[in-house]
Amino acid sequence: MPHPESDAWFARARAVTPGGVNSPVRAFAAVGGTPRFMAAGEGAWLRDVDGNEYVDLVCSWGPMLLGHAHADVLAAVSAAVARGTSYGTPTTTEVELAEEIVGRTPVERVRLVSSGTEATMSAIRLARGFTGRDVVVKFAGCYHGHVDSLLASAGSGLATFGVSTTPGVPEASAAQTIVLPYNDRSAVEAAFAEHGDRIACLITEASPGNMGVVPPEPGFNAFLAETCRRHGALFVSDEVMTGFRVSRSGQWGIDGAVEGWVPDLMTFGKVMGGGFPAAAFGGRADVMAMLSPEGPVYQAGTLSGNPIATAAGLTTLRLATDEVYARVDEVARTIGTAATEALAAAGVPHLLQANSNMFSIFFTDATAVPDYATAALQDVAAFKAFFHAMLDRGVYLPPSAFEAWFCSAAHDDRAVQHVLDALPAAAEAAAGAAA
Numbered sequence: 001m002p003h004p005e006s007d008a009w010f011a012r013a014r015a016v017t018p019g020g021v022n023s024p025v026r027a028f029a030a031v032g033g034t035p036r037f038m039a040a041g042e043g044a045w046l047r048d049v050d051g052n053e054y055v056d057l058v059c060s061w062g063p064m065l066l067g068h069a070h071a072d073v074l075a076a077v078s079a080a081v082a083r084g085t086s087y088g089t090p091t092t093t094e095v096e097l098a099e100e101i102v103g104r105t106p107v108e109r110v111r112l113v114s115s116g117t118e119a120t121m122s123a124i125r126l127a128r129g130f131t132g133r134d135v136v137v138k139f140a141g142c143y144h145g146h147v148d149s150l151l152a153s154a155g156s157g158l159a160t161f162g163v164s165t166t167p168g169v170p171e172a173s174a175a176q177t178i179v180l181p182y183n184d185r186s187a188v189e190a191a192f193a194e195h196g197d198r199i200a201c202l203i204t205e206a207s208p209g210n211m212g213v214v215p216p217e218p219g220f221n222a223f224l225a226e227t228c229r230r231h232g233a234l235f236v237s238d239e240v241m242t243g244f245r246v247s248r249s250g251q252w253g254i255d256g257a258v259e260g261w262v263p264d265l266m267t268f269g270k271v272m273g274g275g276f277p278a279a280a281f282g283g284r285a286d287v288m289a290m291l292s293p294e295g296p297v298y299q300a301g302t303l304s305g306n307p308i309a310t311a312a313g314l315t316t317l318r319l320a321t322d323e324v325y326a327r328v329d330e331v332a333r334t335i336g337t338a339a340t341e342a343l344a345a346a347g348v349p350h351l352l353q354a355n356s357n358m359f360s361i362f363f364t365d366a367t368a369v370p371d372y373a374t375a376a377l378q379d380v381a382a383f384k385a386f387f388h389a390m391l392d393r394g395v396y397l398p399p400s401a402f403e404a405w406f407c408s409a410a411h412d413d414r415a416v417q418h419v420l421d422a423l424p425a426a427a428e429a430a431a432g433a434a435a
């Protein structure tokens with residue numbers, strides 16, 4: 001599909017913004033080519049500045065559970081805008097949104113912020129303030145936003161203290177972070193055995209989606225919660241991506257609620273903002289009581305709980321009913337199954353991994369991808385060819401082999417069929433490029 005307007009805008013963008021984008025993965029660096037500049041979204045569809053239309057399987061990286069421009073969300077936002085855009089005072093919608101979050105999850109208290117990064121950053125500060133300890137444990141391949149201490153990765157081996165993976169993060173900050181392989185209980189046990197009395201918290205994606213979809217092995221989150229409890233560390237479950245998406249109560253609704261354990265702190269974002277900058281962290285009342293102004297751990301925000309963002313988020317959550325989740329799950333299952341059938345027919349080695357409506361395809365010979373080291377072995381050339389063939393046929397996939405695919409309740413049968421029709425040719429393109 002021709003895209004001269006996107007080309008022109010990308011040139012203008014690069015002249016004024018690093019890489020031409022305001023968040024790196026948008027730049028298509030992993031797949032090459034010009035990122036499409038989107039002009040409008042409606043339901044399951046996006047339209048770019050050249051007038052090309054795409055079925056959207058990114059959904060703003062998760063938030064758009066109801067699809068784009070949902071009439072009720074737009075009405076709530078328009079009504080809120082008409083009342084003014086920000087007051088810097090408490091508002092009733094903030095309370096209602098907090099009540100909705102508390103009603104769907106095990107958190108007892110919640111604080112609203114503006115991005116997932118702010119949520120995880122604040123949760124970690126709070127965990128450190130509460131425990132009086134500094135060390136944070138995270139897993140390789142889990143992304144928690146661009147928080148200094150969480151932008152660490154480890155070499156091989158157990159319980160390796162992180163080195164920063166980006167200039168600008170002080171080594172001293174990364175050195176407070178232990179990075180472990182995901183789904184690896186013995187690595188967790190070894191790290192806690194050696195450093196347990198220095199560990200403030202363990203943070204994990206409740207079900208990782210930032211290395212592709214890598215669900216926790218059965219009982220893994222329960223094991224993490226129990227290990228933290230034994231060592232006096234807090235268990236921080238990052239549900240920025242999964243919260244209110246994989247079920248009405250997020251990943252906790254799938255495992256914790258069934259198995260009977262509760263994280264000490266949780267972080268949320270994406271769906272709860274309905275496409276606006278809203279996020280949250282919350283948890284045990286005694287831990288949250290450490291937070292300013294009730295307690296000594298400082299945290300604040302000029303636009304936290306913004307009335308427009310909370311109106312969009314509250315309306316989205318209220319509309320996120322069991323029927324919505326049933327539809328999104330069905331769409332994800334249909335597209336995931338069809339993708340794997342098309343790739344199998346074309347002889348492309350691949351693996352579909354899914355957790356309810358979040359799924360991704362690994363271009364790999366592996367029979368399971370339990371961690372980042374395995375995810376990293378993908379044939380990215382095959383993905384790249386697949387991605388561009390889908391894009392040319394009007395399907396907008398995440399522009400990286402290491403991302404979850406997202407769909408919405410607005411993906412109707414016509415949109416789903418459009419994706420299914422594009423798959424065979426894209427699978428052939430992947431076969432042609434496979435290593």
Ligand SMILES: Cc1ncc(COP(=O)(O)O)c(C=O)c1O
Nearest residue numbers: 115116117143144145238240241
């Ligand atoms: C699990 C998880 N945590 C935190 C973040 C950071 O959220 P934000 O991009 O809103 O800062 C993300 C973003 O993708 C995420 O997926």
